Amino acid sequence: MTDAAGNPRLEQLLADALRPIDPPEDLAGRLETTLSDIASHAAAELSSWADDLTESELEALRDPRNWVRPVAAVAVGSAAAGALVLVGMRRRRRPDGLRDNLERLLRDLRPQ
Amino acid sequence: MSAEAEPGSGQEPVSAAGKAELDRAFSELYRTHLRDVYSYAYYRVGNHHDAEDLTEQAFLQAYRHFERARRESNGRPLRPWLIRIAHNLASNYYRDRARRPEANIEAIEPPMHPHGTERVVEGREELREVIDKLQDLPDDRREALIMRFALGMSNREIARALGRSDGATKVLIHRAIKQLEEAIEAEHAGPEAT
Numbered sequence: 520m521t522d523a524a525g526n527p528r529l530e531q532l533l534a535d536a537l538r539p540i541d542p543p544e545d546l547a548g549r550l551e552t553t554l555s556d557i558a559s560h561a562a563a564e565l566s567s568w569a570d571d572l573t574e575s576e577l578e579a580l581r582d583p584r585n586w587v588r589p590v591a592a593v594a595v596g597s598a599a600a601g602a603l604v605l606v607g608m609r610r611r612r613r614p615d616g617l618r619d620n621l622e623r624l625l626r627d628l629r630p631q
Numbered sequence: 632m633s634a635e636a637e638p639g640s641g642q643e644p645v646s647a648a649g650k651a652e653l654d655r656a657f658s659e660l661y662r663t664h665l666r667d668v669y670s671y672a673y674y675r676v677g678n679h680h681d682a683e684d685l686t687e688q689a690f691l692q693a694y695r696h697f698e699r700a701r702r703e704s705n706g707r708p709l710r711p712w713l714i715r716i717a718h719n720l721a722s723n724y725y726r727d728r729a730r731r732p733e734a735n736i737e738a739i740e741p742p743m744h745p746h747g748t749e750r751v752v753e754g755r756e757e758l759r760e761v762i763d764k765l766q767d768l769p770d771d772r773r774e775a776l777i778m779r780f781a782l783g784m785s786n787r788e789i790a791r792a793l794g795r796s797d798g799a800t801k802v803l804i805h806r807a808i809k810q811l812e813e814a815i816e817a818e819h820a821g822p823e824a825t
Contacts, residue, residue, distance in 0.1 A: 529761075529812055530780075536758040536765070537781040542669035546683050550690055554661070557694065558654050 657697050661690055664710055667782050668717050674777045675721040685724060689717040711791035714778065718792060764814040772807035779804060 665686070672685040693700070693716055700712050765773055771793065778784045778792060790800035 526808060526812055529808060529815070532757060532761045533765075533776060533780040533808075533811075535754070536761040537674060537777060539666055539670045539781055539783075540673045540682075542665055542686065543679065543683065546669070546686065547665060550661070550665075550687055551658075553687070553691070554657070554694060557691075 653698055653701075656701065657694055660693075660697075660709055660713070664713050665690075667710060668713055670781045671714055671717050671777060672721065674781055675717075675774070676724060681724065685717060685720055688720050689713065692716050692720070708788070710782075710784070711788045714782070714784070714788075714792040715794070718774065760815060760818065761811070764811055764818070767814060768807055768810060772803060772810065775800065775803050776807050776811075 668689050669682060669686045672689070673679065673682040676682050676685060690713075693713055700709060704712065765776065768776070775789055775793065778789045784792070786800050786804070787797055789804070790797045793800065793803075795803070
């Protein structure tokens with residue numbers, strides 16, 4: 520401890536004043552219980568997750584042949600999006616149609 | 632079922648066997664350093680009740696990050712890391728609850744010594760004086776002395792716990808002892824000397 524400063528007497532006093540303190544017995548037990556509860560809980564969660572997803576399911580997820588369904592889903596989604604665009608375009612065109620009808624009506628009402 | 636690691640994520644999954652080994656290693660760390668963390672906590676907060684809380688929180692936090700800490704430590708001792716956790720928690724303790732260490736540390740009683748009665752009384756007065764003067768030091772100086780003398784940490788360990796360089800830590804400890812020495816001398820010289 521002498522590399523700290525050059526006062527061995529004060530350093531000895533400090534060492535005596537700041538002695539290590541033993542933790543209470545029940546703290547060690549309580550902490551150990553808490554930590555083992557956490558570990559068991561984590562193990563149980565890992566186990567139930569593994570039960571939900573079996574090895575064959577995990578294998579199936581990795582198999583490119585099973586990617587057809589997601590690809591099909593993407594294709595269906597794209598088609599649906601295209602259809603929505605068409606409907607939108609028709610909706611945007613509707614005011615023109617109304618104007619045509621109004622002009623026709625006015626033409627009909629106009630005195631000959 | 633060891634999954635592939637995502638580089639740099641720090642959250643790589645571990646296998647069941649790896650987890651068991653990790654728990655065993657943590658258990659060892661906990662048993663080896665429980666007294667260190669508790670001593671540090673006690674000298675920081677000054678009472679057993681809060682020291683227990685602080686110790687418990689420190690180990691729970693350490694448990695959460697243990698795998699990463701072990702990986703990044705490259706085999707170096709983990710005591711400075713544990714003490715750093717306790718140090719941060721103790722800082723939050725004062726900040727959150729607006730408590731000051733001065734109020735608590737006065738309650739710390741000097742330890743008993745197996746000497747004769749007269750020497751015990753005299754010795755206890757001296758130790759009481761050291762503890763009293765210790766509380767007047769700036770936080771970082773006081774902490775460095777707690778780490779050095781209560782935990783027996785080396786300069787390098789203290790540097791790692793405080794996030795400072797080895798050289799800066801050496802200077803910090805030197806100044807802490809010097810300041811303590813001067814405070815005690817001033818006390819003995821009497822009020823006319825100050």
